[in-house]
Amino acid sequence: MSKQELPVLNSECCAPLVDEPVGEEEAAELARVFKALGDPIRVRLLSLIGAHEGGRVTGEGVCVCDLTGAFAVTAPTISHHLKVLREAGLIDSQRRGTWVYYWIIPATLKRLTGVLALPETLTTGKR
Amino acid sequence: MSKQELPVLNSECCAPLVDEPVGEEEAAELARVFKALGDPIRVRLLSLIGAHEGGRVTGEGVCVCDLTGAFAVTAPTISHHLKVLREAGLIDSQRRGTWVYYWIIPATLKRLTGVLALPETLTTGKR
Numbered sequence: 001m002s003k004q005e006l007p008v009l010n011s012e013c014c015a016p017l018v019d020e021p022v023g024e025e026e027a028a029e030l031a032r033v034f035k036a037l038g039d040p041i042r043v044r045l046l047s048l049i050g051a052h053e054g055g056r057v058t059g060e061g062v063c064v065c066d067l068t069g070a071f072a073v074t075a076p077t078i079s080h081h082l083k084v085l086r087e088a089g090l091i092d093s094q095r096r097g098t099w100v101y102y103w104i105i106p107a108t109l110k111r112l113t114g115v116l117a118l119p120e121t122l123t124t125g126k127r
Numbered sequence: 128m129s130k131q132e133l134p135v136l137n138s139e140c141c142a143p144l145v146d147e148p149v150g151e152e153e154a155a156e157l158a159r160v161f162k163a164l165g166d167p168i169r170v171r172l173l174s175l176i177g178a179h180e181g182g183r184v185t186g187e188g189v190c191v192c193d194l195t196g197a198f199a200v201t202a203p204t205i206s207h208h209l210k211v212l213r214e215a216g217l218i219d220s221q222r223r224g225t226w227v228y229y230w231i232i233p234a235t236l237k238r239l240t241g242v243l244a245l246p247e248t249l250t251t252g253k254r
Contacts, residue, residue, distance in 0.1 A: 018177025027170040035165030043154040050145025
């Protein structure tokens with residue numbers, strides 16, 4: 001795991017946004033994570049990492065060398081996008097020799113699904 | 128409801144991102160919605176609308192006049208942010224006389240929670 005302190009969403013967060021108005025601080029935290037997902041390459045990278053067996057295991061990860069081939073952009077561009085995802089707390093990484101390995105941070109994804117959740121009456125179309 | 132065609136996420140979408148690598152087209156659609164949420168004011172607006180009883184009812188809505196007071200920015204700025212949310216398919220609106228009324232689009236939120244969902248083994252920390 002990287003030694004750098006990762007910014008993570010406040011553990012007090014995660015009540016559904018539609019339950020009660022979100023505070024300014026939590027809104028800023030959430031917006032930062034959503035912004036990191038606001039790019040097609042980053043959405044695909046997160047998906048590639050999470051869909052890879054190693055990318056689902058904290059401390060194991062998927063080699064960046066297995067990610068770059070899926071994209072028509074340069075390796076430095078991919079590295080930049082991975083850094084954005086990491087700084088948003090969506091993935092973490094570890095360098096091992098030549099390569100860096102990446103894995104998803106399930107807690108962050110779980111918090112996003114929590115804040116976006118709807119009461120059942122809304123998902124079924126009932127009031 | 129507005130007569131303008133709303134861009135909505137492809138109904139074929141919504142498999143969890145971590146189940147299998149997302150395609151380029153779906154990634155672009157999702158990134159557009161996440162980008163709309165990548166701003167603290169827009170996160171708060173979506174929350175205010177969804178937390179308001181009228182904002183949960185399609186075709187009813189919450190008056191923009193009840194939203195602007197929560198922010199230190201001008202009404203035109205709020206209108207701009209509401210437009211971004213609407214163009215991303217997160218909310219819809221209707222003008223009635225002087226005011227515009229906004230409500231959330233549950234299907235879009237539901238799709239986002241679907242694509243961000245994790246297998247249970249990951250949320251419990253088991254492999």
